[in-house]
Amino acid sequence: MIVELVPTTHTLRIQQEITFINASNDTLSSIVLNDWNHAYSDKNTPLAQRFSDEFYRGFHLARDSERGGTSNLTILNFDKLFLSWNRTTENPDLITVDLRDKLMPNQSVTLYLTYFSKIPSNQFTKYGYASNGNLNLKNWYVTPARYENSAFVKYSNCNLDDSANGTVDFFIQFKIPKEAVLTTDLVVTNQIEDKAQINYHLEGKSRTDFNLFIESKSNFISYQNDKNEVITDINSTKLDTIQKILIINRIAHFVDEIIGAYPHPKILVTQTNYDRNPFYGLNQLPQFLNPFEDDFLFEIKFLKTYVETYLKSSLRLDPRKDNWIYDAIQMDLMIKYVEQFHPNTTMLGKASQFKLLKNYNLATLKFNQQYSYFYMLMARKNLDQSLSSSKTELIKFNEQIASKYRAGLSINFLDKYLQNGIVKKSIQEFYTLNKSKQTSSKDFESILKSNATKNINWFFSTIVHSRELIDYKFAKVSKTKDSITFSIKNKTDLPIPIPIYGVKKKEIVFKDWLDLKECDSTFTIKRNQADRIILNYNNEVPEINLRNNWKKLEGFFPNNRPIKFVFMKDLEDPYFNQILYIPTVTYNLYDGVSPGIRLHNKTILDKPITFDINPAFSSKTNNLIGSGALIMNENYRNSSLYTIRYALSGSYFHYAPNASYSKITPSVEFRIREADLRDNRKQSFMARQVMVNREQSEINSSDLTENYSIFNFRYSNSKTEVTHHFSSLTDVQFARNFGKIASEIEYRKLFENNRQINIRFYTGVFLFNTTNSDFFSFGLDRPTDYLFDYGFYGRSESSGFFSQQYIQSEGGFKSKLNQSFSNQWMSTLNGSFNIWNWIELYGDIGYLKNRHSKGQFLYDSGLRLNLVTDYFEVYFPLYSSNGFEPLQNSYNEKIRFVLTLSPATLINLFNRKWF
Numbered sequence: 073m074i075v076e077l078v079p080t081t082h083t084l085r086i087q088q089e090i091t092f093i094n095a096s097n098d099t100l101s102s103i104v105l106n107d108w109n110h111a112y113s114d115k116n117t118p119l120a121q122r123f124s125d126e127f128y129r130g131f132h133l134a135r136d137s138e139r140g141g142t143s144n145l146t147i148l149n150f151d152k153l154f155l156s157w158n159r160t161t162e163n164p165d166l167i168t169v170d171l172r173d174k175l176m177p178n179q180s181v182t183l184y185l186t187y188f189s190k191i192p193s194n195q196f197t198k199y200g201y202a203s204n205g206n207l208n209l210k211n212w213y214v215t216p217a218r219y220e221n222s223a224f225v226k227y228s229n230c231n232l233d234d235s236a237n238g239t240v241d242f243f244i245q246f247k248i249p250k251e252a253v254l255t256t257d258l259v260v261t262n263q264i265e266d267k268a269q270i271n272y273h274l275e276g277k278s279r280t281d282f283n284l285f286i287e288s289k290s291n292f293i294s295y296q297n298d299k300n301e302v303i304t305d306i307n308s309t310k311l312d313t314i315q316k317i318l319i320i321n322r323i324a325h326f327v328d329e330i331i332g333a334y335p336h337p338k339i340l341v342t343q344t345n346y347d348r349n350p351f352y353g354l355n356q357l358p359q360f361l362n363p364f365e366d367d368f369l370f371e372i373k374f375l376k377t378y379v380e381t382y383l384k385s386s387l388r389l390d391p392r393k394d395n396w397i398y399d400a401i402q403m404d405l406m407i408k409y410v411e412q413f414h415p416n417t418t419m420l421g422k423a424s425q426f427k428l429l430k431n432y433n434l435a436t437l438k439f440n441q442q443y444s445y446f447y448m449l450m451a452r453k454n455l456d457q458s459l460s461s462s463k464t465e466l467i468k469f470n471e472q473i474a475s476k477y478r479a480g481l482s483i484n485f486l487d488k489y490l491q492n493g494i495v496k497k498s499i500q501e502f503y504t505l506n507k508s509k510q511t512s513s514k515d516f517e518s519i520l521k522s523n524a525t526k527n528i529n530w531f532f533s534t535i536v537h538s539r540e541l542i543d544y545k546f547a548k549v550s551k552t553k554d555s556i557t558f559s560i561k562n563k564t565d566l567p568i569p570i571p572i573y574g575v576k577k578k579e580i581v582f583k584d585w586l587d588l589k590e591c592d593s594t595f596t597i598k599r600n601q602a603d604r605i606i607l608n609y610n611n612e613v614p615e616i617n618l619r620n621n622w623k624k625l626e627g628f629f630p631n632n633r634p635i636k637f638v639f640m641k642d643l644e645d646p647y648f649n650q651i652l653y654i655p656t657v658t659y660n661l662y663d664g665v666s667p668g669i670r671l672h673n674k675t676i677l678d679k680p681i682t683f684d685i686n687p688a689f690s691s692k693t694n695n696l697i698g699s700g701a702l703i704m705n706e707n708y709r710n711s712s713l714y715t716i717r718y719a720l721s722g723s724y725f726h727y728a729p730n731a732s733y734s735k736i737t738p739s740v741e742f743r744i745r746e747a748d749l750r751d752n753r754k755q756s757f758m759a760r761q762v763m764v765n766r767e768q769s770e771i772n773s774s775d776l777t778e779n780y781s782i783f784n785f786r787y788s789n790s791k792t793e794v795t796h797h798f799s800s801l802t803d804v805q806f807a808r809n810f811g812k813i814a815s816e817i818e819y820r821k822l823f824e825n826n827r828q829i830n831i832r833f834y835t836g837v838f839l840f841n842t843t844n845s846d847f848f849s850f851g852l853d854r855p856t857d858y859l860f861d862y863g864f865y866g867r868s869e870s871s872g873f874f875s876q877q878y879i880q881s882e883g884g885f886k887s888k889l890n891q892s893f894s895n896q897w898m899s900t901l902n903g904s905f906n907i908w909n910w911i912e913l914y915g916d917i918g919y920l921k922n923r924h925s926k927g928q929f930l931y932d933s934g935l936r937l938n939l940v941t942d943y944f945e946v947y948f949p950l951y952s953s954n955g956f957e958p959l960q961n962s963y964n965e966k967i968r969f970v971l972t973l974s975p976a977t978l979i980n981l982f983n984r985k986w987f
Contacts, residue, residue: 403480
């Protein structure tokens with residue numbers, strides 16, 4: 073390539089010559105080229121869809137000048153004749169070039185390309201141009217796709233760093249302004265300067281990719297060791313050069329000894345690569361709160377990024393289909409490194425020494441034990457995925473965290489089971505094989521099986537290629553002074569070996585592996601003075617549940633876990649029954665500020681059965697109030713019905729001055745998901761019986777039913793992304809005095825011009841109704857909320873500030889109209905359209921019918937400040953069935969607001985991109 077940078081437009085002028093050698097046994101009539109920079113060209117590419125799936129708005133809202141793409145592309149053959157080429161709508165970042173003559177095996181063809189490559193802003197992926205003009209170039213050029221199994225690998229850019237490029241020899245002349253500096257992991261063979269430019273001659277052999285930075289002032293530092301040249305800009309202001317050299321050399325030698333020699337003379341370890349794939353845990357706290365020493369922080373950051381770069385630059389795997397091998401080797405190396413050089417480091421570092429944290433399991437766990445907890449986090453949610461899943465199929469939390477950690481745990485488990493360095497030897501053989509050919513996971517599997525002295529078919533069939541869970545427990549245990557007789561129950565019927573430990577006062581006195589034939593059988597071993605036996609004590613096996621893995625051999629109650637009270641939150645401790653407590657403050661108009669305490673057993677990992685009790689003190693009534701729930705989740709692993717949730721909940725608060733209500737609700741909910749876990753569609757069926765006991769209130773009519781019981785069935789179906797949202801809800805209710813059915817459909821669309829439209833349709837009808845009030849009627853602008861589902865702060869108020877709280881339900885009107893209820897049927901249409909950023913125009917129309925009266929057509933309109941949709945909004949009515957509302961009395965009382973104070977609800981808003 074001959075490349076020239078145009079700094080003012082962040083564009084590269086490229087002249088390119090590709091000599092393609094047909095190394096297959098097939099005859100080719102076309103060649104596929106990867107043009108991943110063109111994925112930034114518009115808002116409908118697979119990359120744009122990926123951003124939308126993960127609720128990232130930045131790309132859709134960006135200006136055209138901030139996006140990238142390839143333009144003015146021409147392709148000629150060696151006779152300088154134009155070749156036809158095309159892109160598809162599904163894969164606009166792939167180019168299929170039609171050859172004029174068929175390309176036979178072992179023959180070559182040369183293509184001549186000219187094009188402009190517009191570099192995108194780095195705000196989307198951290199690759200591209202920065203606001204200061206610096207460039208971090210990635211996937212900026214056109215290159216041949218990988219060819220295997222008689223076909224080109226056609227992958228689009230999905231921001232996963234997994235381009236399936238063919239192996240290439242690069243020869244590049246790169247021209248940049250004289251005041252700029254170029255940094256790359258290619259070899260600089262020559263450097264020619266003139267008055268305005270520097271022309272770098274770059275070379276790289278047998279590579280699939282490379283890194284290239286252009287900066288006004290280089291932030292990189294070069295470290296030369298006896299292995300190769302290491303160039304890095306990993307941030308660490310508190311370490312001197314000598315400290316960094318010692319750490320870098322130790323890591324370089326460790327990785328070289330475990331895997332093999334790095335095949336290129338230079339390796340570029342960048343802060344960008346770390347920021348894109350950080351070590352989760354270390355990156356969550358601000359610097360002044362970080363519990364780890366500066367040298368350890370730098371070491372872990374550099375180790376993770378170094379190993380990732382090392383593997384991606386060396387292995388010739390398909391990085392999308394066989395990504396688990398990259399993850400397995402990388403994380404296994406990190407586990408081994410910490411075991412060797414930092415064996416006593418805990419998950420919380422020096423913070424573990426604080427007396428306030430002494431009671432937390434989180435503070436006592438070793439650094440490497442966090443990997444199994446991150447995996448279990450997703451497995452307990454029934455959202456884990458098989459290791460062999462394509463990288464594009466993984467939900468974000470699995471792609472960046474849980475699947476990575478499980479892959480590392482799994483290969484580390486196999487290493488400890490096989491022993492004798494068999495896994496290390498196999499990795500080295502596989503690494504060597506990659507120097508001579510393209511490889512696949514089958515090659516890795518073949519090498520491992522050939523070196524193993526035991527049958528390891530279970531490792532690939534169960535751990536790699538399935539999402540089956542592993543869970544063992546003790547069935548029966550008996551002991552004498554010298555021996556222990558026990559049987560092991562394999563709860564999931566998978567033939568996975570498991571280690572058993574004998575422990576005396578936290579010291580290991582024996583360890584044995586229970587092989588496949590021994591599982592689900594009874595056997596006897598020497599006791600060696602052990603006071604308890606524990607399965608999988610050091611988490612070698614990625615199990616789903618560690619709470620059933622131990623038996624005490626002393627004491628009258630061998631399985632009695634003591635209760636441990638823990639403040640706020642903690643990791644699950646398998647040796648205790650944890651009860652977590654946290655002070656709470658709730659508020660509503662009738663209870664006032666209500667301090668309380670929440671007691672629950674919800675650790676960071678989900679449990680099959682949870683309880684949650686929150687008693688509080690009502691400052692206005694001087695009474696105890698509160699809520700509680702008991703929930704049981706039953707997960708289904710291989711079904712679209714993935715969870716059934718059984719619950720019994722109750723609450724006691726005041727709904728009006730000096731008038732309380734109690735609510736008891738048994739319920740069952742069936743949750744359904746798509747086969748593709750990345751699909752944001754969610755469906756559920758719920759049936760519940762809502763039993764309410766209400767004290768009579770002075771401000772409400774005495775003819776209302778104080779006590780009632782309602783059967784409620786709901787079906788919901790929703791799919792939400794940045795660019796569009798669709799949801800539907802069907803609600804059926806039956807009580808002694810009425811029966812009703814209602815349906816709601818909501819649609820939200822973000823257009824390419826960044827205009828957004830929201831439409832909601834609601835209709836409801838009474839099947840029968842013998843009530844004498846509007847308490848159970850459909851509400852036009854505000855429901856009576858007789859099911860007590862909504863978070864109203866002043867639910868019985870008809871005037872004043874608290875009556876202005878708006879929760880979108882039933883009719884969905886914002887203006888308060890004279891006819892606000894319907895006891896027969898009602899249909900409404902709500903809509904809004906943004907006119908500038910978060911300022912929108914809204915309008916509602918509806919038709920309602922009451923018994924013994926004519927139907928009424930009603931409407932309203934106004935301005936909506938949509939600051940955070942469904943969480944913080946303000947509505948200013950303008951024109952409605954009441955007339956022009958700003959000119960009417962008490963306009964300030966007509967303004968409506970949406971305000972959500974629940975921290976859990978807001979946290980879910982920011983966590984949704986992960987799950």
